[in-house]
Structure formats: C-alpha cells, structure tokens
Amino acid sequence: MAAVKQTVEHVASLEKYKHGFVTDIEQDFAPKGLNADIVRFISAKKNEPQWMLDWRLDAFERWLAMDEPDWAKVSFPRIDYQDSHYYAAPKEKVGINSLDEVDPDILETYKKLGIPLREQEVLAGVIGSPRYAVDAVFDSVSVVTTFKKELAQVGVIFCSMSEAIREHPELVKQYLGSVVPVSDNYFACLNAAVFSDGSFVYVPPGVRCPMELSTYFRINAENSGQFERTLIIADRQAYVSYLEGCTAPMRDENQLHAAVVELVTMDDAEIKYSTVQNWYPGDPETGKGGIYNFVTKRADCRGDRSKVSWTQVETGSSITWKYPSCILRGEGSSGEFYSIAITNGRQQADTGTKMIHLGANTRSRIISKGISAGKSSNTYRGLVSAHPKAKGARNFTQCDSLLIGKHCAAHTVPYIEARNGHSKFEHEATTTRLSEDQLFYAMQRGLSQEEAVQLLVNGFVKEVLQELPMEFAVEAQKLVAISLEGSVG
Amino acid sequence: MSVAAALKARNASALPSRRDEDWRWTDLRGLIRVLPEPSAPFNGIVVKGAFDRLADDHRVLVNGGVTRIEVAADRKAAxxxxxIARGAGTHANQVIVSLAAGARLRLLETYESDGGSLAHTALTIALAEGAALERVVLAADHEDAVTISQAQVTLAPTADYGQTLLSSGARRQRLETRVAHPGGRASLRLDGVYVLAGKRHTDHTSVVTHQGLDGTTAQLTKGVVRDQARAVFQGKIIVSEGADHTDARMGHHALILSDRAEVDAKPELEIYADDVACAHGNTVGALDEDALFYACQRGIPEDEARAMLTEAFIGQVVDRIWFEDARKVARAWAAERLRA
Structure with a gap:
C-alpha cells in the first residue's frame, strides 16, 4: 500500500515527461547522412582495429541490399536515413582519468536523471543497501562506467563496447553477432554498420556478479540516432542481473534508436535483464516527435539448464517495435518474459517475445500486460515454437490487455508452432477495460478517479513489477502512473 | 492476387505463398508449380452423400458450377x-446462399475429391434479421487433392449463425470463413474439428469483424494430428470502434499424437473498443498421460482408452451442433477417423 500511496503523491507533483530537458554542451558530430565513409568515420573515432571496420563495412553492404520491413502494426512516415547524424559525442577531453574530468554538464544531466555516477554517492546510502554499477551512455559514447575495479576483483568485465573491442578483442570476436547475426533484420544490420557504443559484460565461470549492473542511455543531440550494442556473456554457473534505462529530450523531430542486445548463457548460468524504457513519447495531442525504438534483443541459452529472464517496462517512445527473445538450445534451459507495455497519447507499440524451443525439456513463461489509453495502439506479438527435438518443451503464455478510453486499440497476435508430440503449450489472452465495479468501489472509499485508476492499474501489472529488482520496481511503478496521467475523464 | 483470381488467370505464380501473412503455413505457390488442366465435364454417376438422408433439397456440383440457395421469409429448408472433384483437374465452384428475415436453413455441405484435383469454392452467405442458419461441413478430401473453400458471411442484427467444420485434411486444405458481424444481438458460433493422419494438411482460418454494439461470437476448434500431418488454425476477431458490449471468445485446442506432426496456431484479437469482453485460449500438447493411466488401470485396453479420450476431446465440439441428426453423422465420422 505504501508504494501505491507514494505513486499517487508522486504523480500529483509531476509534469508529464520530466526527462525532456536538453543539456547544452559542445559536441562532435559525424556529418549528416549514411555511407561507407561515415562507417569508416565512426570506426576511426573509436580507434577500432581493422577487423572491426571490415565487419562494419560488410554489414553496411548487406544493409544496402535490404528492404525496410513493414509488417508491424505501426504506421509512421518513411524514415530518411540520410537526414540524421550517426555519431554524436560530447567533445572529448584528452585522457579522462577520473570523474572530475568529465564535463560537469553531463554529470549534472545524470544527476537530474537520478543516476548515481559517483561511487561514493552510491556508497553513501544506508549500509547494506543494494548497490549497482552504471555504464552511462551519452548519445554515441559511454562517458563513464562505475565500480569497474571492484567488479574486476571478482573477474567480472563490465565496460563500454568500444573499450571491450580494444581490451578484450578475443571475447568480442567470439560472441559479437553470434546471437543476432549481422543481416538478421534491417535494423540490426544497420546497427552492425554504425553502432557506436553500449555495454559489454562478461561474467566468468562460477561467479555471481556481486552487484546489479546497469546502463543508462541518454539521447541528447538533435537530428541524431542512437545505435548502441550490448553484449552480455554469463559463463558456466555465472549469474548477473542487468538493467537498462533510457530517456531523451522533448523534440519535434523523430529520432531513431536501433539497438542490438545479445545475451549468451552457458551451462547453469543465468542472466536477468530488465528494461525500464522511457524515451520521449512524442506530443500526446499531435503525436509530433518522439523516439522510434526499433530494437533487436535476443538471448541464446547455449548451456544446459541455463536461464534468461527478460523483464521490460515500456512506457516511452512514440513507436516501440521490439521482441526480446530466447533461443532455448541447451537441454533444460528456460526463458522468461515479463512485460508491461503502456501506450498513451498517440504512441504505438508492437512488442512481445519469441521463445524458440530447440532443446529437450526446455521451459518458457510469458506474462504480458498491455495497457492502452488515449489514441494509442498497443500490440502483443509473440512466437512460441518447439522443434521436433524439443521433447518435453513447456510454455505458458498469458497476455492481458487493458483499454482505457474509447479511442485506443489493443491487439494480440500470438504465433504457436508445435512440432512434436511431447511438448505442451498453453496460451491465454484477455482484453477488457477497467471494471466499473472496482472503480466505483475504490472511489466510494474516497479515492479520486485518477487515484482509483492507478490503484487498479497497479494491481493489473503487479505480476510483472514483482520481477524487477526492488529499487527499479518502485521507479517503474511511478512511471506507470505518470504514463497514464491525463488518460481518464 | 486472390486464389480465385489466380486460378481464373491460370497463373500459378500468383497463388499465395508463405510470404503472405495469411498463408504463411499454407503455401500454395511453393506446392503448385503448374496448374492442373481445367477439369473435364463429368457425366458419370455420383454415389450417395453423407447428408443425403437429412435433407430434401440436394445440390451436387461436380467439377465446378454455380448454385443459389434462397430461403423465403419465415420458411424452413434443409x-x-x-x-465434388472428379479427376485431376482445376475448377471453381460458386455458392450463393441468402436467407430472408426469419428464414431457417440447415446447410449440410460435403467436399469430396480425387487425387490431383485443385478446387476452389467461393461461398457468399447472407442472413437477414432474425434468420438462422446452421452450416455443417464435412471436408473428406482425397489425400492428394488441393481444396480451398472461402466463405463470406454477412449477418443482419438478431441473425443466428452456427457453423461446424469437420476436416480430415488433404495435400492442402483450407477452409476459410469471414464474417461481417453487425452486433445488434446477432450471434455467431464458429466451430471446427480436424482429425489428421499421414501427410495431410488442413487450415481453418476465420476472420470475424464486429461492427456494432452487442454482438456475441463463440468459437471453438479442436483437433487431433498424427503421423506427419500438419494442422493450421488462424482465428482473428476484430472489434471495430464503437462495437461496445461485444462478447467474443475463441478457443483452439490440439492434441499431437506423434513426434513428426505439427500444429501451427495464430489466435488473434484486434480491438478498437474498450467496453468489451474478449478472450482466447490456445493449448497444444500430448494426450494426458494421467487420464490414460487411469483408464488403463480400470481395465480398458490402451488403444481403446486412447480412442475414448480423443473422442471425448473432440466430442465437446461435435456436441455443439444444433441439428441432432447432423451431430450423429459428425460423431460417427470423427469416431471412424480417430479409431483408424
């Protein structure tokens, strides 16, 4: 109840999108447009080895031959890929050694966003409170990664992608593109050509990562896109929990965010990947502006009994188009997908998951909660498939949609492909609106309509919120409330 | 291009393929490289049909043709x-059914074919206010036939439409039903049963569009697949803006009895109105081992127990057929295939 009360108080004190400010700093830009020279420019900016540049150029060649997909239930004007900067970075000061040398404006930005970049600030809290390491990505570059030393003591590598390419080329070569191949899809291919930064995590065998890892993505520059690439590897019996958050300024233009996230788990390893996505959703009245969030996320459960759990809270973006997936290859491996997708104003979301059962006795569980309000559209699209060898595969899917208002839309598009006689797939879906009776009950107990709606919505999404790491669950709960603000009455 | 148009133009490369979302699991273009020649007129004798006894009006289309079924206001008909497809040819059928206000019709339809045939049937079915139609379809095709049946159903308010498809598959078999549902207390029941063996394929596809207030749809499809057979279920319920108080339920449940059989399902909801109750459920799995064990330890031989359990599973759909005599035919048809 305390959390609910806090939500209500919080919402009352907030404007609609609190992260919409712009940080005014000097930036380096790549010239607008996209061609092989831009790819070379990005690679050179990052001092990449030749093999990485070749990899990018190959991806770019392939991308040129591909067509933009249009099957999702979203509509938007054609993207002009030449009208955007593919690289934007804060002007670099030579050789940053400590946080004090980072541009104070950037530090201020993260402070405003509530992201602790100073280790002592994180430590200053109550003793025993959970700590988490942060990799802060500002436009195209990672500005700082905290707790690296402490993590290195236990063998965990947590750094930006650019650093990983330089410092750990053998790991990057081995795993990069092994889960999401270069030409997997249009946007993943574009990402492979022009990706700028992102996080790299390697957890060695038998290590349980001592703290939560997180990356915070911030788009700041105008007319730019963000193309980050994240790679997380949990070796045998390793465990890591990783969280990403993201925000962007309020602008009238649409900005493209096309990321690729690859997860690899070996025998008995587990990765818990949580996302709280709060990109600028565009103007609720006109639909102008906002981020196009076209992301490819996939986990490869290579090892036996390995596990990947995706949790996502999708509240932002003008268009969300993503399907965090699990390839359940290892025997007895399991995948989970917990999702809350909220659309309001004129937002559009087409999101869900793919659970591909290849190994015997693999299990998956999908809980998806979609909420549409305003004039938005919210689609769950998911695939569950079992290969003939996936004997004993088990899936349970539940996707519920909640409609608030007369002009929104909710769709459910599940695909189920069962190819053997020893698997069991269950799927159920419901679409309803908020119960009048429950609303009435809450209101006659003294809650305002808005408060009552929040209370019921919190109940609706509770199952998913429970899966988030504690401190983020509270944050996400607030976000849910803010996203729905103004949707009633 | 639609199937009908591709066949009319005799252009095999215009047939739908797996790249068409609606046909992703029923690829025709990849299967049919060359269209069979147009079917020759048939002058032979046709043996009795499964439903002959249950109706006084018999319509038989062999190797293509057109038939109209009209029922006047407040009249009853069966x-x-x-x-029927005889020989390995291509042909098209057209069936136009219209029911005036308050009319009642039992439409008992069978598909019978020879190997190598390719038949397309387009049905247009319209029900006026208060009319009631029950359509029972027995698609007993040859294993090497290709049968595509596409029905377009238009309901008026307070109309009552019930449908049960029973199919045993073919090389490719697609039974498609599209319903324009006006709401207005019109009610719709769309059921299906499939029992597949060998390398047979069946595809039950439906699209129901709720366009007005107060409509109900109840949909239940159940099937059993064996050997290397493949079943496809695609059901879509659309609730248009303003079609509030729609109550739509869809269920699809399948049993896979071998490791090389396949079931593909896509139960879809597309909803643009908020005051609705819509749900779908989908399960695919093996026969319940516990139930089988229970039956066996009560002294029932395993084969018999399996037959009992699968018959009971399918029976739930068959029991929903309104017309008792048709129900008996359907039950016997299912039992025969389940025990084969």
Whole structure:
C-alpha cells in the first residue's frame, strides 16, 4: 500500500515527461547522412582495429541490399536515413582519468536523471543497501562506467563496447553477432554498420556478479540516432542481473534508436535483464516527435539448464517495435518474459517475445500486460515454437490487455508452432477495460478517479513489477502512473 | 492476387505463398508449380452423400458450377450441398446462399475429391434479421487433392449463425470463413474439428469483424494430428470502434499424437473498443498421460482408452451442433477417423 500511496503523491507533483530537458554542451558530430565513409568515420573515432571496420563495412553492404520491413502494426512516415547524424559525442577531453574530468554538464544531466555516477554517492546510502554499477551512455559514447575495479576483483568485465573491442578483442570476436547475426533484420544490420557504443559484460565461470549492473542511455543531440550494442556473456554457473534505462529530450523531430542486445548463457548460468524504457513519447495531442525504438534483443541459452529472464517496462517512445527473445538450445534451459507495455497519447507499440524451443525439456513463461489509453495502439506479438527435438518443451503464455478510453486499440497476435508430440503449450489472452465495479468501489472509499485508476492499474501489472529488482520496481511503478496521467475523464 | 483470381488467370505464380501473412503455413505457390488442366465435364454417376438422408433439397456440383440457395421469409429448408472433384483437374465452384428475415436453413455441405484435383469454392452467405442458419461441413478430401473453400458471411442484427467444420485434411486444405458481424444481438458460433493422419494438411482460418454494439461470437476448434500431418488454425476477431458490449471468445485446442506432426496456431484479437469482453485460449500438447493411466488401470485396453479420450476431446465440439441428426453423422465420422 505504501508504494501505491507514494505513486499517487508522486504523480500529483509531476509534469508529464520530466526527462525532456536538453543539456547544452559542445559536441562532435559525424556529418549528416549514411555511407561507407561515415562507417569508416565512426570506426576511426573509436580507434577500432581493422577487423572491426571490415565487419562494419560488410554489414553496411548487406544493409544496402535490404528492404525496410513493414509488417508491424505501426504506421509512421518513411524514415530518411540520410537526414540524421550517426555519431554524436560530447567533445572529448584528452585522457579522462577520473570523474572530475568529465564535463560537469553531463554529470549534472545524470544527476537530474537520478543516476548515481559517483561511487561514493552510491556508497553513501544506508549500509547494506543494494548497490549497482552504471555504464552511462551519452548519445554515441559511454562517458563513464562505475565500480569497474571492484567488479574486476571478482573477474567480472563490465565496460563500454568500444573499450571491450580494444581490451578484450578475443571475447568480442567470439560472441559479437553470434546471437543476432549481422543481416538478421534491417535494423540490426544497420546497427552492425554504425553502432557506436553500449555495454559489454562478461561474467566468468562460477561467479555471481556481486552487484546489479546497469546502463543508462541518454539521447541528447538533435537530428541524431542512437545505435548502441550490448553484449552480455554469463559463463558456466555465472549469474548477473542487468538493467537498462533510457530517456531523451522533448523534440519535434523523430529520432531513431536501433539497438542490438545479445545475451549468451552457458551451462547453469543465468542472466536477468530488465528494461525500464522511457524515451520521449512524442506530443500526446499531435503525436509530433518522439523516439522510434526499433530494437533487436535476443538471448541464446547455449548451456544446459541455463536461464534468461527478460523483464521490460515500456512506457516511452512514440513507436516501440521490439521482441526480446530466447533461443532455448541447451537441454533444460528456460526463458522468461515479463512485460508491461503502456501506450498513451498517440504512441504505438508492437512488442512481445519469441521463445524458440530447440532443446529437450526446455521451459518458457510469458506474462504480458498491455495497457492502452488515449489514441494509442498497443500490440502483443509473440512466437512460441518447439522443434521436433524439443521433447518435453513447456510454455505458458498469458497476455492481458487493458483499454482505457474509447479511442485506443489493443491487439494480440500470438504465433504457436508445435512440432512434436511431447511438448505442451498453453496460451491465454484477455482484453477488457477497467471494471466499473472496482472503480466505483475504490472511489466510494474516497479515492479520486485518477487515484482509483492507478490503484487498479497497479494491481493489473503487479505480476510483472514483482520481477524487477526492488529499487527499479518502485521507479517503474511511478512511471506507470505518470504514463497514464491525463488518460481518464 | 486472390486464389480465385489466380486460378481464373491460370497463373500459378500468383497463388499465395508463405510470404503472405495469411498463408504463411499454407503455401500454395511453393506446392503448385503448374496448374492442373481445367477439369473435364463429368457425366458419370455420383454415389450417395453423407447428408443425403437429412435433407430434401440436394445440390451436387461436380467439377465446378454455380448454385443459389434462397430461403423465403419465415420458411424452413434443409439443403445437402456436395462439392465434388472428379479427376485431376482445376475448377471453381460458386455458392450463393441468402436467407430472408426469419428464414431457417440447415446447410449440410460435403467436399469430396480425387487425387490431383485443385478446387476452389467461393461461398457468399447472407442472413437477414432474425434468420438462422446452421452450416455443417464435412471436408473428406482425397489425400492428394488441393481444396480451398472461402466463405463470406454477412449477418443482419438478431441473425443466428452456427457453423461446424469437420476436416480430415488433404495435400492442402483450407477452409476459410469471414464474417461481417453487425452486433445488434446477432450471434455467431464458429466451430471446427480436424482429425489428421499421414501427410495431410488442413487450415481453418476465420476472420470475424464486429461492427456494432452487442454482438456475441463463440468459437471453438479442436483437433487431433498424427503421423506427419500438419494442422493450421488462424482465428482473428476484430472489434471495430464503437462495437461496445461485444462478447467474443475463441478457443483452439490440439492434441499431437506423434513426434513428426505439427500444429501451427495464430489466435488473434484486434480491438478498437474498450467496453468489451474478449478472450482466447490456445493449448497444444500430448494426450494426458494421467487420464490414460487411469483408464488403463480400470481395465480398458490402451488403444481403446486412447480412442475414448480423443473422442471425448473432440466430442465437446461435435456436441455443439444444433441439428441432432447432423451431430450423429459428425460423431460417427470423427469416431471412424480417430479409431483408424
């Protein structure tokens, strides 16, 4: 109840999108447009080895031959890929050694966003409170990664992608593109050509990562896109929990965010990947502006009994188009997908998951909660498939949609492909609106309509919120409330 | 291009393929490289049909043709409609059904074919206010036939439409039903049963569009697949803006009895109105081992127990057929295939 009360108080004190400010700093830009020279420019900016540049150029060649997909239930004007900067970075000061040398404006930005970049600030809290390491990505570059030393003591590598390419080329070569191949899809291919930064995590065998890892993505520059690439590897019996958050300024233009996230788990390893996505959703009245969030996320459960759990809270973006997936290859491996997708104003979301059962006795569980309000559209699209060898595969899917208002839309598009006689797939879906009776009950107990709606919505999404790491669950709960603000009455 | 148009133009490369979302699991273009020659007129004798006894009006289309079934206001009729393909040819059938206000019709339809045939049937079915139609379809095709049946159903308010498809598959078999549902207390029941063996394929596809207030749809499809058979279920319920108080339920449940059989399902909801109750459920799995064990330890031989359990599973759909005599035919048809 305390959390609910806090939500209500919080919402009352907030404007609609609190992260919409712009940080005014000097930036380096790549010239607008996209061609092989831009790819070379990005690679050179990052001092990449030749093999990485070749990899990018190959991806770019392939991308040129591909067509933009249009099957999702979203509509938007054609993207002009030449009208955007593919690289934007804060002007670099030579050789940053400590946080004090980072541009104070950037530090201020993260402070405003509530992201602790100073280790002592994180430590200053109550003793025993959970700590988490942060990799802060500002436009195209990672500005700082905290707790690296402490993590290195236990063998965990947590750094930006650019650093990983330089410092750990053998790991990057081995795993990069092994889960999401270069030409997997249009946007993943574009990402492979022009990706700028992102996080790299390697957890060695038998290590349980001592703290939560997180990356915070911030788009700041105008007319730019963000193309980050994240790679997380949990070796045998390793465990890591990783969280990403993201925000962007309020602008009238649409900005493209096309990321690729690859997860690899070996025998008995587990990765818990949580996302709280709060990109600028565009103007609720006109639909102008906002981020196009076209992301490819996939986990490869290579090892036996390995596990990947995706949790996502999708509240932002003008268009969300993503399907965090699990390839359940290892025997007895399991995948989970917990999702809350909220659309309001004129937002559009087409999101869900793919659970591909290849190994015997693999299990998956999908809980998806979609909420549409305003004039938005919210689609769950998911695939569950079992290969003939996936004997004993088990899936349970539940996707519920909640409609608030007369002009929104909710769709459910599940695909189920069962190819053997020893698997069991269950799927159920419901679409309803908020119960009048429950609303009435809450209101006659003294809650305002808005408060009552929040209370019921919190109940609706509770199952998913429970899966988030504690401190983020509270944050996400607030976000849910803010996203729905103004949707009633 | 639609199937009908591709066949009319005799252009095999215009047939839908797996790249068409609606046909992703029923690829025709990849299967049919060359269209069979147009079917020759048939002058032979046709043996009795499964529903002949249950209707006084018999319509038989062999190797293509057109038939109209009209029922005047407040009249009752029962029609046995047989769509037969003899020889390995291509042909098209057209069936136009219209029911005036308050009319009632039992439409008992069978598909019978020879190997190598490719038949397309387009049905247009319209029900006026207060009319009631029950359509029972027995698609007993040859294992090497290709049968595509596409029905377009238009309901008026307070109309009552019930449908049960029973199919045993073919090389490719697609039974498609599209319903324009006006709401207005019109009610719709769309059921299906499939029992597949060998390398047979069946595809039950439906699209129901709720366009007005107060409509109900109840949909239940159940199937059993064996050997290397493949079943496809695609059901879509659309609730248009303003079609509030729609109550739509869809269920699809399948049993896979071998490791090389396949079931593909896509139960879809597309909803643009908020005051609705819509749900779908989908399960695919093996026969319940516990139930089988229970039956066996009560002294029932395993084969018999399996037959009992699968018959009971399918029986739930068959029991929903309103017309008792048709229900008996359907039950016997299912039992025969389940025990084969």
């Amino acid at each position: 029609v046995a409609l047989r769509l």
